[in-house]
Amino acid sequence: MPSYKAPVTDQMFVLHDVLKIAEQDVPGYDELDRETTEAILDEAAKVAQDVLAPLNSIGDTEGCVLENGVVRTPTGFKAAFDQMREGGWTALDCDPEYGGQGLPYVLATAVGEQFSAANMAFNMYPGLTHGAYSAIHTHGSDAQKETYLPKMVTCEWTGTMNLTEPHCGTDLGLMRTKAVPQDDGSYKVTGQKIFISAGDHDMSDNVIHLVLAKIPGGPDGIKGVSLFIVPKFIVNDDGSVGERNAVSVGKIEEKMGIHGNSTCVMNYDEATGYLLGQEHKGMRAMFTMMNEARIGVGLQGYAQADVAFQNALEYAKDRLQGRDVTGVKNPEGPADPLIVHPDIRRNLMDQKSFVEGARAFAFWGASLIDRAHKLEDDAADGLISLMTPVIKGFLTDKGFEMATNAQQVYGGHGYIEEWGMSQFARDARIAMIYEGANGVQALDLVGRKLGQDGGKHVMAFFEMVKTFIAENKGQDADFDAQFIEPLKNASKDLQAAGMYFMQNGMKNPNNALSGSYDFMHLFGHVCLGLMWSKMALAAKARLEAGGGDDDFYQTKIATGRYYMARQLPMTATHLSRIQSGAEPVMALEAANF
Amino acid sequence: MPSYKAPVTDQMFVLHDVLKIAEQDVPGYDELDRETTEAILDEAAKVAQDVLAPLNSIGDTEGCVLENGVVRTPTGFKAAFDQMREGGWTALDCDPEYGGQGLPYVLATAVGEQFSAANMAFNMYPGLTHGAYSAIHTHGSDAQKETYLPKMVTCEWTGTMNLTEPHCGTDLGLMRTKAVPQDDGSYKVTGQKIFISAGDHDMSDNVIHLVLAKIPGGPDGIKGVSLFIVPKFIVNDDGSVGERNAVSVGKIEEKMGIHGNSTCVMNYDEATGYLLGQEHKGMRAMFTMMNEARIGVGLQGYAQADVAFQNALEYAKDRLQGRDVTGVKNPEGPADPLIVHPDIRRNLMDQKSFVEGARAFAFWGASLIDRAHKLEDDAADGLISLMTPVIKGFLTDKGFEMATNAQQVYGGHGYIEEWGMSQFARDARIAMIYEGANGVQALDLVGRKLGQDGGKHVMAFFEMVKTFIAENKGQDADFDAQFIEPLKNASKDLQAAGMYFMQNGMKNPNNALSGSYDFMHLFGHVCLGLMWSKMALAAKARLEAGGGDDDFYQTKIATGRYYMARQLPMTATHLSRIQSGAEPVMALEAANF
Secondary structure, three states, rough: OOOOOOOHHHHHHHHHHHHHHHHHHOOOHHOOOOHHHHHHHHHHHHHHHHHHHHHHHHHHOOOOOEEOOOOOOOOOHHHHHHHHHHOOOOOOOOOOHOOOOOOHHHHHHHHHHHHHHHOOOOHHHHHHHHHHHHHHHHHOOOHHHHHHHHHHHHOOOEEEEEEEEEOOOOOOHHOEEEEEEOOOEEEEEEEEEEEEEEEOOOOOOOEEEEEEOOOOOOOOOHHHEEEEEEOEEOOOOOEEEEOOOOOEEEEOOEEEEOOOOOOOEEEEEEEEEEEEEOOHHHHHHHHHHHHHHHHHHHHHHHHHHHHHHHHHHHOOOOOEEEOOOOOOOOOOOOOOEHHHHHHHHHHHHHHHHHHHHHHHHHHHHHHHHHHHHHHHOOHHHHHHHHHHHHEEEEEEHHHHHHHHHHHHHHHHHHHHHHOOOOHHHHHHHHOOOOOHHHHHHHHHHHHHOOOHHHHHHHHHHHHHHHHHHHHHHOOOOHHHHHHHHHHHHHHHHHHHHHHHHHHHOOOOHHHOOOOOHHHHHHHHHHHHHHHHHHHHHHHHHHHHHHOOHHHHHHHHHHHHHHHHHHOOOOOHHHHHHHOOOOOHHHHOOOOHH | OOOOOOOOOHHHHHHHHHHOHHHOOOOHHOOHHHHHHHHHHHHHHHHHHHHEEEEHHHHHOOOOOOEEOEOOOOOOOOHHHHHHHOOOHHOOOOOOOOOOOOOHHHHHHHHHHHHHOOOHHHHHHHHHHHHHHHHHHHHHOHHHHHHHHHHHHHEEEEEEEEOEEEOOOOHHHOOEEEEEEEEOOOOOEEEEEEEEEOOOOOOOOOEEEEEEOOOOOOOHHHHHHEEEEEEEEEEEEOOOOOEEOOEEEEEOOOEEEOOOOOEEEEEEEEEEEEOOOOOOOOOHHHHHHHHHHHHHHHHHHHHHHHHHHHHHHHHHOOOOOOOOOOOOOOOOOOOOOOHOOOHHHHHHHHHHHHHHHHHHHHHHHHHHHHHHHHHHOOOHHHHHHHHHHHHHHHHHHHHHHHHHHHHHHHHHHEHHHHHHHHHHHHHHHHHHOOOOOHHHHHHHHHHHOOHHHHHHHHHHHHHHHHHHHHOOOOOOOHHHHHHHHHHHHHHHHHHHHHHHHHHHOOOOOHHHHOOOHHHHHHHHHHHHHHHHHHHHHHHHHHHHOOOOOOOHHHHHHHHHHHHHHHHHHHHHHHHHHHHOHHHHHHHHHHHHH
């Protein structure tokens, strides 16, 4: 039976020693002194460890069941959701005007990581609700906000996002669901949506579906798409839950993983809907949800890697198998623990250095979102917009890879469901697909984000790395060799890749797009290299200051050194691939594959 | 519903144009002219496509069920197994003295690839039987061979291999199962074995278990392990199936995949067993099975990638989503097919170039086994012994990666079980684990095979690559730039890695072992680079000769070019990692992870 321990110490290190949130000028950050932050993270840890984690494999085994049109969630989910609600965990960073606690997003991210690691399928119910909350909060009328937000902040009502149809996922312009205007200002929504996470369940009094649909007579394609609020139960004027709307569950999908989440086919049959935001501007409103959701999915990626890593580490310490070739380590036992073997360590270090680097990257991203929202900081907004596809794509690809590597430590036991390692890999797999498959993230990065606002955001990123290097080099020969040099090389590779796109993408955009996936990973490595350099500096500072947990800081530096030496060299391969251009990729006629 | 088409054309190309088997001096190869080979492969294709493939998802969904001590296989498995037997497919390369057809192993490998791609879980039943057949054939007494082999050749009786126990997998020296000698020369075998593939089922009249156990009083550890034949039903003197032996199924494991194969816990309770080979030499006998099994597992890796690729390719051609950025390709349709998009192509080309390269590599390996066995060619034997861990480790790691990439082409549909792509990934996953987890393969490669016989086999490999380059460079500037140069660079990286191990492994073996996994992959890339260079040459020759399928040969060259440009650059990263040595890998105390 796998277990989970929330990484509060490491989260505290990232928030306070690396990002130094308490010293930042972001409104709300001043409340997050070390004591407050730690108290919140410790309380969250209790929920994650004691309430959510024990339900993870139950959710996987039982799954969700559709009976007489009603979805039944796995044993214990409803009680856990009640506990989560009562603890106020669903309201953490929501607007106090609607009952939220108004805490910074960066803190909600740290808590979200814990909940997601403990039980990814479960945490999608509040997660999607939060996305729908954000869309209504940003684009809704005052009346809509008052009607829906207070109940969604508490998750008494949960939310969904409805984009995909059987014949269209990425290309939403092909959408067929239609919304016909009614005399009272509402719409009748008709169509079928698929892959609707948390589409229906037995844990809330209402489900608020946000549905993309076309108003007949509007523009063709993606420009004719609008967003609608379609509640499962119509809300009465007094705010109470009224009659059943014409939306029903067609079926629950059988999936590779996240069985605890009900992934539904939703049928809308002249269901009553209310326009959210402007007509035909549905994609803009939906993107409010999607950007947030994408960062949340990046979080899921490394969170699954973390819980898988934690269990693999314990197994590697416990399981006795073979002897250390450099000398017996456990002379009293029949064999040495797995962790003495270099290749097991290589695997564990890959996982550890990824997870901790990813955590810093995600929290940094979340802090940029706080800056962008609370300070209306355009530079932060541009930077996080640029990096959202990297956070989503890179952290979920690597997260799955690392969960798979953790499974490998168990040998045959990793393949047997009862040990739980298969579930981590199976659950992590979806994160590479939903909220825009990772190939679409790469396309977004290279095709849209790189050139956005004249390319100034990527230039700002390069400038930031350059400044960091200039400010920190030449003070410590070890640090220079172990961190500054590899970071500089990796960053050069990234710049060379960008240069290649500029020089060759104009004459043939496929020269850029053929390298988009590699560019996303190359960018991810540079970001993690930067994070590791910052973490190593912060750890050095704490070591020099003394009085802390020296083992923790030394381990941090050693783990960073590993990432720089063993992971960062990937940038050279990514660059080589990118520079080979479109020709080898596009050479074949489709018929000749 | 996924489908499978056996790649007969490509298999023929590898066997006859690349390996030129009909021209080799191996006994039995002279019978394999083009017509005969193609006729056999076409017949095999019918079984793979029409009999095995349709049962693949049924096997996944139904799984195996243990009822009243008896294992029931999925619907249709028994009838399919009968068809396979009747067609003589289980006897292909078996000894004619025992009813086999005596065909070369390289041909059996091609057929095995088809069967494995069509239905991996199913094909393990005859696959394990073949492994047990080989062990008895090599190490059994005449009486044992006469008793068991004829029935195992036809798969009237199937076989298993029993190594793992709950507390020991890789480190078999810890084994507890014991075999007590009896007055009549037999043994009483007692103990529990786990992860026994095809451990029991309802498709054969008997199951012949090969069981590793310790004879009390023998040497400690791995040197005290012997191998025993333990039949499910004792065989009477007249060869008929007699009384039930004291071996029973404890349970069937719930696994991530290969549900159609019954993975059993086997309990031996003073079961009657017969020593196979010599006392305390069980590992040697077991290795006869394991080396063959490891190559078979490598085959499974790329075979699953192939069937996953085939389906992803069809989906990419059919599914309309988005528009080609360089100009609309399907003006009549609402969107262009996925295959127009560069990142989809990148993904498909990764898969295609891997699968075809892997096929050539596996067939080449199989031809070396034929040479080793039929010509007693020590050089071939040394080379295949060196490359067995590469075939197993590299082809299964990449096979799983590619099956996962194929799943990605489907977007959300790839995560839904009904589309079948999840099964390919889940099934492929086990191949990285069983028959020695891939980390153990890397250890075998670097810790044992590299230095075997004074390192002469790896030197022979380098010499072979060098000779190939010398003989083929300077004749065609394109070929030099696209194939010879990248191959030379990759091979240099491999040599540099070997040199690093020699120079640094002596003072600290962990300097070699920390790079073992990367070395295995680096070696794999060089092998595939060599295979692609050979395939490109063969395709060029056919194009120049004229009269063939020019599209096929041009596609072959273009696919090879892709591998050289986009996959081979990985060798540089692997080398960088290897050269960073043991320090970053081993730096942490276990307690500080």
